[in-house]
Amino acid sequence: MAAQFSYRPLDPSRIQIRVLQVHxxxxxxxxxxHCTIKHVSLLDRPLPQYEAMSYAWGDPSLRCxxxxxxxxxxxxxxxxxxxRQMRMEDNLRTIWIDAICINQRDVEERSQxxxxxxxIYRSTVRVLVYLGPPHPAADQALQELDYILRDMYATSHYExxxxxxxxxxxxxxxxxxxxxxxxxxxxxxxxxxxxxPALMGxxxxxxxx
Amino acid sequence: xxxEVALAPASTCFCGDQEFDLIGLLRAAVWIEHKQxxxxxxxxxxxxxxxxxxxxxxxxxxxxxxxxxxWRHFAQVTTTTRKMNTTDSRDRVFAVLGLVGxxxxxxxxxxxxxxxxxxxxxxxxxxxxxxxxxxxxxxxLASIHxxxxxxxxxxxxxxxxxxxxxxxxxxxxxxxFPWNLFFLYDASDGLEWAPRTRVEAGSNLHYIPDxxxxxxxxxxxxxxxxxxxxxxxxxxxxxxxxxxxxxTLLVANxxxxxxxxxTFALAATxxxxxxxxxxxxxxxxxxxxxxxxxxxxxxxxxxxxWLFQLDENADQQSRAAxxxxxxxxxxxxHRRFFLTESGYIGLGPKVTQKGxxxxxxxxxxxxxxxxxxxxxxEANYQFLGQCYVHGVMDGEAARAHQDGNSELERFDxx
Numbered sequence: 201m202a203a204q205f206s207y208r209p210l211d212p213s214r215i216q217i218r219v220l221q222v223h224x225x226x227x228x229x230x231x232x233x234h235c236t237i238k239h240v241s242l243l244d245r246p247l248p249q250y251e252a253m254s255y256a257w258g259d260p261s262l263r264c265x266x267x268x269x270x271x272x273x274x275x276x277x278x279x280x281x282x283x284r285q286m287r288m289e290d291n292l293r294t295i296w297i298d299a300i301c302i303n304q305r306d307v308e309e310r311s312q313x314x315x316x317x318x319x320i321y322r323s324t325v326r327v328l329v330y331l332g333p334p335h336p337a338a339d340q341a342l343q344e345l346d347y348i349l350r351d352m353y354a355t356s357h358y359e360x361x362x363x364x365x366x367x368x369x370x371x372x373x374x375x376x377x378x379x380x381x382x383x384x385x386x387x388x389x390x391x392x393x394x395x396x397p398a399l400m401g402x403x404x405x406x407x408x409x
Numbered sequence: 410x411x412x413e414v415a416l417a418p419a420s421t422c423f424c425g426d427q428e429f430d431l432i433g434l435l436r437a438a439v440w441i442e443h444k445q446x447x448x449x450x451x452x453x454x455x456x457x458x459x460x461x462x463x464x465x466x467x468x469x470x471x472x473x474x475x476x477x478x479x480w481r482h483f484a485q486v487t488t489t490t491r492k493m494n495t496t497d498s499r500d501r502v503f504a505v506l507g508l509v510g511x512x513x514x515x516x517x518x519x520x521x522x523x524x525x526x527x528x529x530x531x532x533x534x535x536x537x538x539x540x541x542x543x544x545x546x547x548x549x550l551a552s553i554h555x556x557x558x559x560x561x562x563x564x565x566x567x568x569x570x571x572x573x574x575x576x577x578x579x580x581x582x583x584x585x586f587p588w589n590l591f592f593l594y595d596a597s598d599g600l601e602w603a604p605r606t607r608v609e610a611g612s613n614l615h616y617i618p619d620x621x622x623x624x625x626x627x628x629x630x631x632x633x634x635x636x637x638x639x640x641x642x643x644x645x646x647x648x649x650x651x652x653x654x655x656x657t658l659l660v661a662n663x664x665x666x667x668x669x670x671x672t673f674a675l676a677a678t679x680x681x682x683x684x685x686x687x688x689x690x691x692x693x694x695x696x697x698x699x700x701x702x703x704x705x706x707x708x709x710x711x712x713x714x715w716l717f718q719l720d721e722n723a724d725q726q727s728r729a730a731x732x733x734x735x736x737x738x739x740x741x742x743h744r745r746f747f748l749t750e751s752g753y754i755g756l757g758p759k760v761t762q763k764g765x766x767x768x769x770x771x772x773x774x775x776x777x778x779x780x781x782x783x784x785x786x787e788a789n790y791q792f793l794g795q796c797y798v799h800g801v802m803d804g805e806a807a808r809a810h811q812d813g814n815s816e817l818e819r820f821d822x823x
Binding site: 252254285286307310311314315318321322324325326327328329330331332333334335338339341342344345348349351352395396399400402403404405408409 | 413414416417418419420421422423424425426427429431433434436437438440441448449452455456458459462500522523524525526
């Protein structure tokens with residue numbers, strides 16, 4: 201049997217996690233994704249630098265192969281696509297991605313890592329949200345978004361609301377027109393002039409579901 | 410997804426090579442939702458998930474920031490994240506712990522700690538218990554909608570456990586009322602909570618895992634129910650008229666109401682007391698909208714248009730009729746109109762039957778419908794769901810009960 205990739209154990213007392221160093225590849229290259237695994241500790245200062253991947257898991261039975269520490273390894277197809285999109289042309293990119301950085305077959309490790317998840321996201325440089333393959337009308341979506349945000353910031357305010365006992369604190373009316381007297385129908389002049397089809401297309405991506 | 414983006418210092422979306430700032434993207438969905446009466450309903454359902462995310466992820470304008478959040482927020486978060494995908498449905502509970510700050514300040518409460526050896530039914534049951542007992546409020550239970558009689562305890566679930574694995578299905582599930590406004594009602598106002606089964610982190614079990622023990626009193630028993638409102642009624646005038654007539658007939662039998670009161674009672678009950686999401690309505694507004702709706706049905710041969718279908722020149726009357734229909738759709742859809750033995754009227758879950766108990770429970774913003782389990786000699790009840798009962802939503806019955814120094818009953822929900 202060919203040699204295969206195997207996870208080395210993590211040290212939970214050191215709040216250790218695995219991160220991937222995703223190897224560089226030319227833009228839209230179809231070559232296999234190569235990664236090296238590193239163990240880092242969230243107790244280290246300065247904090248280890250990594251970006252955390254967020255993506256829709258999709259159908260777990262769809263599999264793809266990537267090279268992990270030199271060994272071809274079977275991973276969920278959705279995680280492979282996300283890594284492929286994020287790899288850089290000329291540099292290593294350090295990424296934490298749950299499907300690969302957590303040994304999903306080790307129930308004990310999985311429970312430990314899931315309990316640490318909040319710290320993993322708090323310590324990240326930023327989250328990379330992979331919405332999926334290119335949007336056919338991405339430019340239009342940007343324009344629609346720009347239109348909405350402009351109108352929104354020009355006409356909105358917000359307030360805080362509490363119940364009688366101070367429970368269920370909620371900020372509501374963040375987008376109420378300033379001249380509204382609470383409740384009531386929004387004014388006709390705020391009718392959006394179009395249907396924002398490109399933006400709706402983005403919202404329908406699996407990541408939001 | 411909520412946890413990732415709420416905790417991280419920044420988030421960027423990638424769609425092919427195009428980049429979007431996530432928070433801007435989410436705020437735009439809230440803006441569209443705010444225009445609910447002027448956009449297609451299909452856009453509203455599309456915007457629902459991103460707008461829910463905004464509440465959790467937007468540090469500036471969202472509901473709560475990770476620094477400020479707690480178990481209270483946990484209830485809100487798990488309720489909205491149920492619509493999102495997870496590969497392992499137990500993660501709907503486990504993965505949001507960090508989001509609400511529960512992983513800090515020591516240990517994750519025993520009831521909630523990630524344990525992949527527990528069944529989904531047990532994980533959801535324990536999370537529901539934790540939220541209700543820690544918050545001493547039963548608001549979370551509003552998100553439980555049994556789809557039919559067999560569903561109440563299906564799949565090893567206790568009737569009172571939130572089905573986080575299930576996404577909302579507008580063809581079967583009612584909208585929790587009053588439409589996002591958690592704090593509009595307080596049916597149990599005046600009753601003090603005396604927790605009996607508080608569970609401390611790390612303590613030994615001193616409660617039965619499948620039983621949620623709550624206190625309150627029986628307001629009444631259901632005497633008659635109407636059909637549940639469905640799309641069929643909203644699109645077809647004769648069936649809508651017939652359904653309204655059946656509700657009117659029940660009201661005529663309501664001994665508590667005289668003729669004058671009954672018109673308003675019916676108008677208010679069919680919309681669960683509010684005309685618009687996130688706002689209360691005055692009696693005059695409700696009556697006005699309801700009258701406009703009734704005259705519309707008499708004059709026209711079809712139901713009113715939806716608000717977004719009206720053009721800008723539509724008159725005040727048709728606008729009010731459409732507004733009432735939308736409110737009625739939000740409140741009555743997939744719920745039954747009911748009359749109790751002593752003459753209360755209300756809206757209850759689809760599974761409500763004659764003989765079910767209308768109970769005011771401590772910590773419950775609304776009354777609830779319960780069903781006594783036949784086979785038990787204990788006070789075991791199935792939890793059926795929240796309900797609207799006209800005239801008790803602001804704690805009127807609870808204060809009367811308190812003033813009368815009446816004893817509280819124990820209800821063991823199973």
